[in-house]
Amino acid sequence: MVCFRLFPVPGSGLVLVCLVLGAVRSYALELNLTDSGKATCLYAKWQMNFTVRYETTNKTYNTVTISDRGTVTYNGSICGDDQNGPKIAVQFGPGFSWIANFSKAASTYSIDSISFSYNTGDNTTFPDAEDKGILTVDELLAIKIPLNDLFRCNSLSTLEKNDVVQHYWDVLVQAFVQNGTVSTNEFLCDEDKTSTVAPTIHTTVPSPTTTPTPKEKPEAGTYSVNNGNDTCLLATMGLQLNITQDKVASVININPNTTHSTGSCRSHTALLRLNSSTIKYLDFVFAVKNENRFYLKEVNVSMYLVNGSVFSIANNNLSYWDAPLGSSYMCNKEQTVSVSRAFQINTFDLRVQPFNVTQGKYSTAQECSLDDDTILIPIIVGAGLSGLIIVIVIAYVIGRRKSYAGYQTL
Numbered sequence: 100m101v102c103f104r105l106f107p108v109p110g111s112g113l114v115l116v117c118l119v120l121g122a123v124r125s126y127a128l129e130l131n132l133t134d135s136g137k138a139t140c141l142y143a144k145w146q147m148n149f150t151v152r153y154e155t156t157n158k159t160y161n162t163v164t165i166s167d168r169g170t171v172t173y174n175g176s177i178c179g180d181d182q183n184g185p186k187i188a189v190q191f192g193p194g195f196s197w198i199a200n201f202s203k204a205a206s207t208y209s210i211d212s213i214s215f216s217y218n219t220g221d222n223t224t225f226p227d228a229e230d231k232g233i234l235t236v237d238e239l240l241a242i243k244i245p246l247n248d249l250f251r252c253n254s255l256s257t258l259e260k261n262d263v264v265q266h267y268w269d270v271l272v273q274a275f276v277q278n279g280t281v282s283t284n285e286f287l288c289d290e291d292k293t294s295t296v297a298p299t300i301h302t303t304v305p306s307p308t309t310t311p312t313p314k315e316k317p318e319a320g321t322y323s324v325n326n327g328n329d330t331c332l333l334a335t336m337g338l339q340l341n342i343t344q345d346k347v348a349s350v351i352n353i354n355p356n357t358t359h360s361t362g363s364c365r366s367h368t369a370l371l372r373l374n375s376s377t378i379k380y381l382d383f384v385f386a387v388k389n390e391n392r393f394y395l396k397e398v399n400v401s402m403y404l405v406n407g408s409v410f411s412i413a414n415n416n417l418s419y420w421d422a423p424l425g426s427s428y429m430c431n432k433e434q435t436v437s438v439s440r441a442f443q444i445n446t447f448d449l450r451v452q453p454f455n456v457t458q459g460k461y462s463t464a465q466e467c468s469l470d471d472d473t474i475l476i477p478i479i480v481g482a483g484l485s486g487l488i489i490v491i492v493i494a495y496v497i498g499r500r501k502s503y504a505g506y507q508t509l
């Protein structure tokens with residue numbers, strides 16, 4: 100996330116503008132509007148693009164897409180007062196302007212309307228336009244949201260009017276923010292409610308393509324740590340994070356394609372650190388015990404939440420993934436590393452070797468007991484054998500008694 104501009108808006112406090120790098124050429128817009136007392140009064144983060152059709156001088160129609168916005172300003176955005184409701188005003192590119200109006204009722208507030216203006220006189224965006232001038236489309240929305248709720252709509256919403264198609268997604272907005280704190284109560288749009296995709300965690304990942312689909316099994320990734328030219332730590336695993344806040348569990352799958360690994364290897368401890376756009380760091384610390392076994396001793400995590408706060412937790416008193424030094428630990432079935440009540444990691448198709456990696460390859464694996472169906476076979480065989488021994492012993496005792504009794508009668 101790049102927060103790059105802090106400038107005054109007439110009539111209100113400071114606006115902190117953050118652009119979040121998203122998919123391809125699309126940026127999430129983010130506005131944290133504060134009142135004169137520096138308390139947040141309006142918060143919004145969203146993605147949008149536009150398709151505009153216009154007539155050219157040779158009487159054909161051209162379609163242009165506006166998604167690369169260049170410099171963005173938020174002049175005219177206001178918290179609202181007695182006369183005017185809150186308003187988000189955005190200016191971008193050559194002559195584009197976008198305004199959303201809000202109003203308040205007894206127990207709800209609403210997003211009243213959106214208005215989008217473009218200038219066909221700009222001949223780089225609209226080459227050969229027949230009519231040159233500023234055109235505006237107004238859309239009445241009247242979306243009602245309970246007061247003190249954060250509106251969320253990750254699904255794609257499409258507005259179509261005249262020659263303009265507007266796309267919105269990954270929308271988060273709250274007007275009339277109370278006590279300067281963006282609410283943790285979310286009000287979902289109908290599209291999100293009916294979507295089979297579970298509500299996603301508060302991430303700053305704006306791209307819909309990277310939106311995690313939590314109930315699915317996470318994809319396994321291979322992470323490694325190097326010491327000089329040599330690989331000293333190897334880990335292959337699918338990771339699913341489960342964060343519980345205010346009694347609501349959010350489950351997020353880690354995408355190995357966008358996750359970066361670093362770390363360090365020492366003789367008695369090894370660190371694997373993962374990071375991504377939403378994970379500031381996720382540390383796995385391994386240690387050696389009794390000089391001949393290793394285990395996962397510590398997990399230390401820090402993640403970015405959408406409301407700008409950071410979720411951090413650490414536990415250095417864990418005991419998971421125990422295996423002999425010189426081997427790797429393996430568990431294909433789902434396992435849970437419980438870091439705290441609020442934070443758990445579900446692992447899938449796990450294999451780790453934090454020490455004694457040779458030639459960049461895993462050594463023989465010690466499998467978790469969950470995987471070990473084969474352990475049943477020796478038990479069955481063993482039980483069968485001991486049964487047989489008991490039978491032989493009994494037969495022997497009975498045999499001896501009989502012969503003894505027989506001898507006496509003689």
Ligand SMILES: *[C@@H]1O[C@H](CO)[C@@H](O)[C@H](O)[C@H]1NC(C)=O
Nearest residue numbers: 148149164166255266268307
């Ligand atoms: C606009 O956004 C929608 C929704 O994400 C996407 O399907 C479409 O491809 C985008 N258009 C362009 C030109 O980026």
Ligand SMILES: *[C@@H]1O[C@H](CO)[C@@H](O)[C@H](O)[C@H]1NC(C)=O
Nearest residue numbers: 106107108109172173174190
């Ligand atoms: C926005 O406001 C700033 C300062 O108030 C001004 O310098 C800038 O020109 C304005 N931008 C637009 C597009 O009006």
Ligand SMILES: *[C@@H]1O[C@H](CO)[C@@H](O)[C@H](O)[C@H]1NC(C)=O
Nearest residue numbers: 183184186200212213214237
């Ligand atoms: C938005 O509100 C402003 C006043 O705050 C008003 O002038 C404008 O007409 C409204 N826009 C729409 C589309 O309702």
Ligand SMILES: *[C@@H]1O[C@H](CO)[C@@H](O)[C@H](O)[C@H]1NC(C)=O
Nearest residue numbers: 220221222223224225226227
């Ligand atoms: C755009 O308009 C300017 C003058 O208004 C003109 O000099 C320029 O050649 C035009 N560019 C294109 C691509 O038509």
Ligand SMILES: *[C@@H]1O[C@H](CO)[C@@H](O)[C@H](O)[C@H]1NC(C)=O
Nearest residue numbers: 246247276277278279280282
């Ligand atoms: C805001 O603060 C007031 C007074 O401290 C309190 O009564 C009210 O419940 C708070 N509202 C919210 C939404 O936290």
Ligand SMILES: *[C@@H]1O[C@H](CO)[C@@H](O)[C@H](O)[C@H]1NC(C)=O
Nearest residue numbers: 325326327328329330331458
């Ligand atoms: C790493 O490899 C390069 C070239 O293969 C070699 O020159 C260098 O000495 C090696 N470094 C270490 C620490 O082994």
Ligand SMILES: *[C@@H]1O[C@H](CO)[C@@H](O)[C@H](O)[C@H]1NC(C)=O
Nearest residue numbers: 341342343348350440443445
């Ligand atoms: C996430 O954690 C909560 C609370 O510990 C638990 O009830 C829930 O089953 C967990 N979900 C998953 C997918 O692990």
Ligand SMILES: *[C@@H]1O[C@H](CO)[C@@H](O)[C@H](O)[C@H]1NC(C)=O
Nearest residue numbers: 308309318353354355356357
């Ligand atoms: C990761 O990349 C691989 C290969 O490019 C692709 O098949 C896979 O779908 C990607 N995974 C995710 C979660 O994007």
Ligand SMILES: *[C@@H]1O[C@H](CO)[C@@H](O)[C@H](O)[C@H]1NC(C)=O
Nearest residue numbers: 357358359361374375376377
């Ligand atoms: C992870 O952190 C490193 C620096 O430690 C940084 O260079 C890299 O860009 C980060 N990766 C992601 C995906 O954020």
Ligand SMILES: *[C@@H]1O[C@H](CO)[C@@H](O)[C@H](O)[C@H]1NC(C)=O
Nearest residue numbers: 131133137139142281406407
């Ligand atoms: C918005 O800005 C205020 C004041 O700078 C800050 O206290 C708050 O945490 C910010 N909220 C978000 C969601 O960025």
Ligand SMILES: *[C@@H]1O[C@H](CO)[C@@H](O)[C@H](O)[C@H]1NC(C)=O
Nearest residue numbers: 280281283344404406407408
């Ligand atoms: C962000 O949300 C979490 C719960 O989801 C909450 O604990 C935290 O206080 C919030 N932070 C801000 C700055 O609103």
Ligand SMILES: *[C@@H]1O[C@H](CO)[C@@H](O)[C@H](O)[C@H]1NC(C)=O
Nearest residue numbers: 380382397399400413414415
């Ligand atoms: C967790 O990591 C952070 C950053 O590296 C560090 O400051 C903190 O002390 C660590 N916490 C624990 C309990 O190890």
